[in-house]
Amino acid sequence: MNISDIKxxxxxxxxxxxxxxxxxGSHTAAIAKNGIPSLLSxxxxxxxxxxxxxxxxxxxxxxxxxxLAKDPGVCIVTFGDLMRVPGSTPYNLSQARGDGARxxxxxxxxxIFPLAAKEPDTTFIFAAVGFETTAPVYGxxxxxxxxxxxxxxxLLTAIKTMPEVIRHLMESGAPIDGFLAPGHVxxxxxxxxxxxxARDFSIPFGVSGFSGEEILLSLYxxxxxxxxxxxxxxxxxxxxxxxxxxARALFETYFEPADACWRGMGTISGSGRELKKDYSWLDAGSxxxxxxxxxxPACSCDRVLMGKISPMACPLFGRACTPANPQGACMVSTEGxxxxxxxxxxx
Amino acid sequence: xxxxxxxxxLKLNSDAGTATVDFNGNIVEARSGLVDVxxxxxxxxxxxxxxxxxxxxxxxxxxxxxxxxxxxxx
Numbered sequence: 192m193n194i195s196d197i198k199x200x201x202x203x204x205x206x207x208x209x210x211x212x213x214x215x216g217s218h219t220a221a222i223a224k225n226g227i228p229s230l231l232s233x234x235x236x237x238x239x240x241x242x243x244x245x246x247x248x249x250x251x252x253x254x255x256x257x258x259l260a261k262d263p264g265v266c267i268v269t270f271g272d273l274m275r276v277p278g279s280t281p282y283n284l285s286q287a288r289g290d291g292a293r294x295x296x297x298x299x300x301x302x303i304f305p306l307a308a309k310e311p312d313t314t315f316i317f318a319a320v321g322f323e324t325t326a327p328v329y330g331x332x333x334x335x336x337x338x339x340x341x342x343x344x345x346l347l348t349a350i351k352t353m354p355e356v357i358r359h360l361m362e363s364g365a366p367i368d369g370f371l372a373p374g375h376v377x378x379x380x381x382x383x384x385x386x387x388x389a390r391d392f393s394i395p396f397g398v399s400g401f402s403g404e405e406i407l408l409s410l411y412x413x414x415x416x417x418x419x420x421x422x423x424x425x426x427x428x429x430x431x432x433x434x435x436x437x438a439r440a441l442f443e444t445y446f447e448p449a450d451a452c453w454r455g456m457g458t459i460s461g462s463g464r465e466l467k468k469d470y471s472w473l474d475a476g477s478x479x480x481x482x483x484x485x486x487x488p489a490c491s492c493d494r495v496l497m498g499k500i501s502p503m504a505c506p507l508f509g510r511a512c513t514p515a516n517p518q519g520a521c522m523v524s525t526e527g528x529x530x531x532x533x534x535x536x537x538x
Numbered sequence: 539x540x541x542x543x544x545x546x547x548l549k550l551n552s553d554a555g556t557a558t559v560d561f562n563g564n565i566v567e568a569r570s571g572l573v574d575v576x577x578x579x580x581x582x583x584x585x586x587x588x589x590x591x592x593x594x595x596x597x598x599x600x601x602x603x604x605x606x607x608x609x610x611x612x
Contacts, residue, residue: 192604217541244539270585272539299586301569324540327572328585334571375540378582378590415607423607427599428592429544429582435590438572526539 194404197411204232204414210366211235211413212498214357215373216243216526217401223535225403227410235414238498239528241356241453242373244321244349245272246520246527247496249452249483252349253278255476256318259347260284260292266310267294268303269318275523279484300325300332307344316475319346324375326350326464327435330442333466333473337445345475348465351451354384355462361392365498369413371406372398374426381434382422390420400426445470452481454520455493485519487511492519495528502529509533542584544592547575559583 192200213219219239222228228237241247253276260267267284274285274296288294293313295306300317307315319329329350336344353376360367372385377398385396395416399409409425416423424430442464451463458481466474485492490512491505502508502521512518514530521527545559550570557570559581569587580592 192608215540217539270539299569301586320539322540324542324589325585327589328569328587331569331571331587373540375542375582375584375589378542412603412607415610423603425600425603429542429590431590431593435573437574438589441572524539 208234209368211369212238212240212367213371214240214242219531220526221401223531241496243524243526245524247453248349249454250279251480251482260287265314271296272524276520277486281486300328314343316345319348322376323379327438327442333445347475348477350464358388359459369395372396374400377430379435382424385422393420396422398424398426455496487518490519492521502532542582547579
């Protein structure tokens, strides 16, 4: 079967309706960019789930970063995605920087060390947000800080894990018939982590790459395996069955499972990772950040993240909430569902 | 945020814990502490760190999976 046959199959499919959720922000962006929904039968529905780390970070975390940023002896170091995410008010890191706070955007968490070496009297705090893909890089960061006795680098952590939130969605009754499993999370975790969920709910998972063709291949596999609790690896060039055990071992040296608060979903048991007690001197105050308040009460990011509504169904979408004036995290991040729908005019 | 890009290792800089990686002519330094790599390896890089080596022979694995799927009927 070649890609044309697969496209035809997905276009002409007239079996039972299926809702397939992607739980990776990069998949959300790739699906929109490649116009995938327009290639599918009206019986196949794609939902965007909680796959953008910035979008699922609760307001209390952003509030804590903003509060830390007020200290003249502190510099916040972050990926660019987080700059415009609102906390419990519309105020964000980008505005804080405009008001004189020190906020540095970097490409890699490891870029914090040259900054910290130049200013030993300043505390550099990395906004350590992310899923299993980024977690090992935080492992490298902590490993370096510990081994080189660096005391002016700290982390504010909001590290989350995928299997727990996927199980939470299924247990909360989300009408999902299959998952496009996150490719780069799976590079680290391997494919077995989804198997208990696939079995318990009799749903297929397709681990997918990020090109249009790879996504179509995975969707084809998920549709063909409808009703079967199995995990299929459509991205074997980088996803090994057991993932990257070396990367996981390094991370687990310094971090341990913890409950984590997700924007719009509340606290999910064991769905996060925090620094172990022996390394708490590296923590900038990550504990107890479980309050989640909407900056705009009409914002529907919570229901969008759970696949309950499409971004278009939010009363703010495209009106009060646009990429230039985002009201919720899903419109801020370039991998957020609302941003993706807005810029690609999806729906 | 989980974007990762493929490149090829040009050389290892063991003292610094990094590798020099070529992304289609764009040469960057990436941390090499998460997986053993050697010059010539194709690798996937995320947030400045090499996350995994890429395999060159995944074709047969995919072929088997598709044969199995086609046997399911429509």
